[in-house]
Amino acid sequence: MKNVHTFSKITAVILLASASASATANSETKAKASIDLNLRYEKVDQDNTKKDASALTLRTRLNYTSASYNNFTAVVEFEDSRQVAGINKYNDAVGNNTQYSVIADPETTELDQAYVQYKKDGITAKVGRQVLTLDNHRYVGHVGWRQDRQTFDAATITYDALDNVKMSYSYINKRNRIFSNEKDFNAKDHLLNLAYKTSYGKLTVYSYLLEVDEGTANSLDTFGVSFNGKKDKFSYSAEFATQDSESGATDYSASYMAIEGGYSFDAVTLKLGAEVLGSDDSMVGFSTPLATLHKFNGWADQFLGTPKEGLVDLYASVSGKAFGGGWTVTIHDYSADESTDTVDDLGSEINAVYAKKFAKNYKAGLKYAAYSAGDSTAGKVDTDKIWLWVSANF
Structure with missing residues (x-):
């Protein structure tokens, strides 16, 4: 903890110094401030003993980016999430109202980002609390769907x-x-990502070496390669990774595979895909703890943690435009990667969303997820979720 507090203090001092210098010197770019608001209603209905949950929450995000001085800039950002109009019958995932189903939007006010950045000649260095996203968010993301997004106290260097x-x-x-x-x-996490663009698409190799700094030996090491591209009306992607973990008495290895193909017609785009999060002898499943998990394996969030039997997700989606907005419908079929006598069918799900921008600074949307459970011994239940939101950015 001492190192974390020291890191935070040093970052704060650097931020203040940089902001002060930017305000008094001839700047290369102008300072700017912004506000981002997201008002969202969410309802959860599950076929278990939990009460149906409902939440109306408002997330406010205030950002200040300093002027640039000698290639340095500083960013300070605060984030607040509040319950609105007394619509707060939900388990917030931090111990409140546990008789209800989970809606993981606790009330909070916190420092979302605070970092100093240096940028010159293709090198970008960033130190402090920051948003980190890599590739499609499968391994590292900001979980931006939730009102309190994920950030990291980190040092990052990029060369392009x-x-x-x-x-x-x-x-x-x-x-x-x-x-x-x-x-x-x-944590003591190391993230290394190398991408090379070709005429057919982008080839990426990566290694993510994760460790929770809790005083006991543990590791989660992932090495992988991906390729994705687009040619005319076709899109395509493929990915493979291996993972090794050691934590206490647990020692396992698992693999990851994903493939997707798409074709754009005049009015709609069709996609077919498969994602396999492997298992080690039905004991432990492939894990991605820093990911934007809501983006994958269905919006009902039934697989935020991979089952110990692993997960095979076969999906098909169709998307298009209507009334000035965009819509998508996706169907998932889930099964175990290494089935047992009691766990094989992990259910199915349908997702649908429509979102539209309007009046330049606003966006509204409606989203639905319906999960149908498979084998009862898998610990899943039928789940329906609905969201309605409006956001504004100034």
Whole structure:
């Protein structure tokens, strides 16, 4: 904890100094401030003993980005999430109202970002609390769907001066997760990502070496390669990764595979895909603890943690435009990667969303997820979720 507090104090001093210098010197770019608001209603209905949940929450995010001075800029951002109009019958995932189903939007006010950035000649260096996203968020993301998004206390360096090549490295010493401050983790995480663009698509290799700094030996090491591209009306992607973990008496290895193909017609786009989060002898499943998990394996959030039998997600989606907005419908079929006598069918799900921008600064949307459980011994139940939201950015 001492190292984390020292890191935060140093960052704060640097921020103040940089902001002061930017305000008094001839700046290269102007300072700017912004506000982002998101008002959302969410309802959850599950076929279990939990009461149906409902929440109306408002997330406010205030950002100030300093002017640039000698290639340095500083960013300070605060985030607040409040319950609105007394619509707060939900388990907030940090211990309140546990008789209801979970809606993971606890009330919170916190420092969302605070970092100093240096940028010159293809090199970008960033130190402090920051948003980190890599590729499609499968391994590292900001979990931006939730009102309290995920950020990291980290040092990041990116190099993209070479044609078609981009390299990045991050060291994380704290994971600021989506549960206010209740479930943040001190960490010793190393993220290395190298991407090369070709005429057919982008080839990426990566290694993510994760460790929760809790005083006991543990590791979660993932090495992988992905390729994704688009040619005419076709899109395609493929990915493979291996993972090894050691934590106490647990020692396992698992693999990850994903493939997707799409075709755009004049009015709609169709996609078919498969994602396999492997299992080690039905004991432990492949894990991605820093990911934007809501983006994958269905919006009902039934697989935020991979089952110990692993997960095979076969899906098909169709998307298009209507009335000035965009819509998508996706169908998932889930099964175990390494089935047992009692767990094989992990259910199915349908997702649908429509969202539209209007009046330049506003966006509204409606989203629905319906999960149908498979084998009863898998611990899942039928779940319906609905969201209605409006956001504004100034």
